[in-house]
Amino acid sequence: MAFDYILFDLDGTLTDSYEGISNCVKYALAHFGIIEEKEENLKRFIGPPLWKSFNMFYGFPEQKAKQAVEKYRKRYNTLGVYENRLIDGVPQTLDALKKSGKKLYLATSKPLVLAKRVLAYFDIEKYFDYVDGASLDFSFEEKYQIISHVFETCSIPDKQRAVMIGDRSYDIIGAKQYGISSIGVLCGFGSREELSDCGADYICDSFSDILKIIL
Numbered sequence: 628m629a630f631d632y633i634l635f636d637l638d639g640t641l642t643d644s645y646e647g648i649s650n651c652v653k654y655a656l657a658h659f660g661i662i663e664e665k666e667e668n669l670k671r672f673i674g675p676p677l678w679k680s681f682n683m684f685y686g687f688p689e690q691k692a693k694q695a696v697e698k699y700r701k702r703y704n705t706l707g708v709y710e711n712r713l714i715d716g717v718p719q720t721l722d723a724l725k726k727s728g729k730k731l732y733l734a735t736s737k738p739l740v741l742a743k744r745v746l747a748y749f750d751i752e753k754y755f756d757y758v759d760g761a762s763l764d765f766s767f768e769e770k771y772q773i774i775s776h777v778f779e780t781c782s783i784p785d786k787q788r789a790v791m792i793g794d795r796s797y798d799i800i801g802a803k804q805y806g807i808s809s810i811g812v813l814c815g816f817g818s819r820e821e822l823s824d825c826g827a828d829y830i831c832d833s834f835s836d837i838l839k840i841i842l
Contacts, residue, residue, distance in 0.1 A: 630729070630788055630789065630790040630808070630840070631728075631729055631730060631788045631789075632730050632732070632783050632788055632789035632790070633731050633732065633789075633790055633792065633841065634732045634733075634777060634790065634792065634802075635733055635734065635735075635792050636735055636770075636791075636792065636795070637733060637737055637746075637760075638673050638674075638735070638737060638815070638816075639795060639814075639815025639816040640714070640792060640814070640815055640834070641714060641717050641749075641834075642712065642713055642714060642749065643711065644673065644711045644745075645669075645670065645816070646711070647708060647709070647710030647711050648669070648672055648703075649666070649670075650702065650707055651702045651703045651706075651707040652669055652672050653669070654698065654699065654702045655681070655699040655702075656685070656695070658695070658698045659691075659695065661685065668684065670816050673795065674736075674795035674796070674797045674798075674817070675736070675797055676736055676765070676768040676769070677695075677696045677699060678692040678696045679692070681696070693765060700738075703741070708744055708745060708748070711745065711748075713749050715814070715834065715835075716833060716835035717749075717751065717834055718749075720834055720835045720838060721754040722754065723838055723842070724838070724841065725754050727842055730781075731755050731756055732755060732756060732758070732759065732777050732781065733757070733758040733759060733760070734759055734760075734770070734773045734774050734791065734801075735759070735773070736760070736761050736768050736769070736770055736773065736797070737760050738761045738762065738763050739758070739759065739761065740760075740763065743760075746758065757777060757780065759777045759780070760773065761773065769801070770797050770801025771800075771801045771805055774791060774801050774802065774804075774805045774807070775805055786806050787807075787808075789807045789808070790802075790807060790808040790809060790810055790841070791807055791809045791810070792810045792837060793809070793810075793811065793812070793817075794812050794813070794814065794817045795815070795816060795821070795822075796822065796824070796825040798811070799811055799822060799825045799826060800825050800826075803826055808828045808829075810829045810831060810837055810840060811823075811827035811830045811831070812831050812836075812837065813831065813832050814833055
């Protein structure tokens, strides 16, 4: 299959954001008197909308969960956004895709304003034809919604020539819901089992391995 329209997740796919996300989750939980140090519990926050994670994993009612997100953002906006690093091979791979004539899009559940700051900080925004992310008011954050909005806004003509690349089940499920192919990458926070169980069409050990599929 020839893929010409390439959609990317951000956290765990393009960047290793665990340090910043985990520190901000701990900061938010501490506000409510919860001390969390277990790495496996903190990693669960990478992928789904944040308020849903506070709801699912700590039983916060919706309003309290959204208050926790506001506490999270307070630290993330000044510190957490920079507690981050690029996944190995990302600039070189994006450059190769761009030079081959592919159209590249960001489709992340991270708020758009923060996603743009991350791309600018690492100087990789230049590779993307369009950048899309969640709203700050929680009304637009599901991966399926974001993928759909990218297609509509950019008038992408052919689903069969499009692929979503991500590291968690949420990316793969969102792609399936919209009817496009998916590539799971093991450079982030999802396991091979997670990506396989949710039906990833391809699974790559490293980020740069996507070139073997796309090119």
